[in-house]
Amino acid sequence: MRAIITATELAHELTGSNPPLLLDVRWQLSLAKAAGAPDFDGRAAHAAGHIPGAVFVDLDRELAGTPGPNGRHPLPDVAEFGAAMRRAGVSADRPVVVYDGGQGWAAARAWWLLRWTGHPDVRVLDGGLPSWEGELSTDVTAVAEGDFTPVPGAAGRLDADGAAELARTGVLLDARAGERYRGEVEPIDPVGGHIPGALSAPTTENVGPDGRFLPAAELQDRFKALGVRADTEVGVYCGSGVSAAHEVLALAVAGIPAALYVGSWSEWSADPSRPVAVGADPQ
Known part of the structure; x- marks a missing residue:
């Protein structure tokens, strides 16, 4: 299974019989607090415009645990991660495509976690949202609860x-x-x-x-x-x-x-x- 997908390929797959679930993981490592400025708000960026059908996933709250001795972005609790992914609509038999604002780091974190916990078909949109040439949506995406059950250890x-x-x-x-x-x-x-x-x-x-x-x-x-x-x-x-x-x-x-x-x-x-x-x- 390929690890990345182009925007052209994604547009084609979204019209197919089993379109991928889209996860928007826009996030930035910010030093803004040190300068007194607000942190980047990925959820607000998602609300302002996202690929139609995408669901927002919060890296700090859903793809990482509480910062502490194990690092600034330690592994999330597996059960909590699974619940978050199911809320986002992730199911074992539906492909997943993850994207972010273009840097690729946050999308890759979601890709790795889903792979590590056993999802068989997850890819990253190469180039992120800037590579998407289609229209954007401000609609809130309603998705059915997924059935993905994470089983750690599938990736290194x-x-x-x-x-x-x-x-x-x-x-x-x-x-x-x-x-x-x-x-x-x-x-x-x-x-x-x-x-x-x-x-x-x-x-x-x-x-x-x-x-x-x-x-x-x-x-x-x-x-x-x-x-x-x-x-x-x-x-x-x-x-x-x-x-x-x-x-x-x-x-x-x-x-x-x-x-x-x-x-x-x-x-x-x-x-x-x-x-x-x-x-x-x-x-």
């Missing part, structure tokens, strides 16, 4: 110890910006730097200027240059398990399975017993 997941081990035995990719990896700046978490042994691989380099993924062959070349081979075990982390999901998605486009360290740097750096590396050297 790492905890902190697993990430540390993979950095030694396989390839652990850090999807954050290079300056955060090197520890030059850290605007969110208490400590800058990276997990020892992890390689810097900003997720922003997996897409072109239009926000769409690079061709699979180019992504394969990129990850090969980072040491990924056919038999390599790969994991990804970021600040809080959101942009890293986008890199896991890029790896899937390239045909490479990868695990997500959900707690990511926000969990790792909160534990003073965990070692921290700084600079461009992985170690």
Whole structure:
């Protein structure tokens, strides 16, 4: 099953006999509070205009648990996640397409969670809402309750110890910006730097200027240059398990399975017993 879908393909499928359920997961990682400005309101953006038939899903409340020692976006309670997905209309026998405002990070988080909990057919709209050329709707979408029952474990997941081990035995990719990896700046978490042994691989380099993924062959070349081979075990982390999901998605486009360290740097750096590396050297 392909991990992404183009806007043209989506428009065609929406006219078919089993159209996909659309989930709108518009969200932004915002530092606005520090400047006294309001946070981005994805629900308001959805109400102002969405792909017809889409249902809004709140990343912070429905795709993550309460922030704390396990990170800023820890895994949600599985039962609560399942209930939220059923309210949104998710069923096991209906395909799901997820989109966001174009960055792709939030959509990838929803994609990963649905895959990890066993949904057989979920894809991300490549390029997000900006790629959609059809009309938008302001109507409130009414959907029937879905029947999706999450069963965790269908996709790869790492905890902190697993990430540390993979950095030694396989390839652990850090999807954050290079300056955060090197520890030059850290605007969110208490400590800058990276997990020892992890390689810097900003997720922003997996897409072109239009926000769409690079061709699979180019992504394969990129990850090969980072040491990924056919038999390599790969994991990804970021600040809080959101942009890293986008890199896991890029790896899937390239045909490479990868695990997500959900707690990511926000969990790792909160534990003073965990070692921290700084600079461009992985170690």
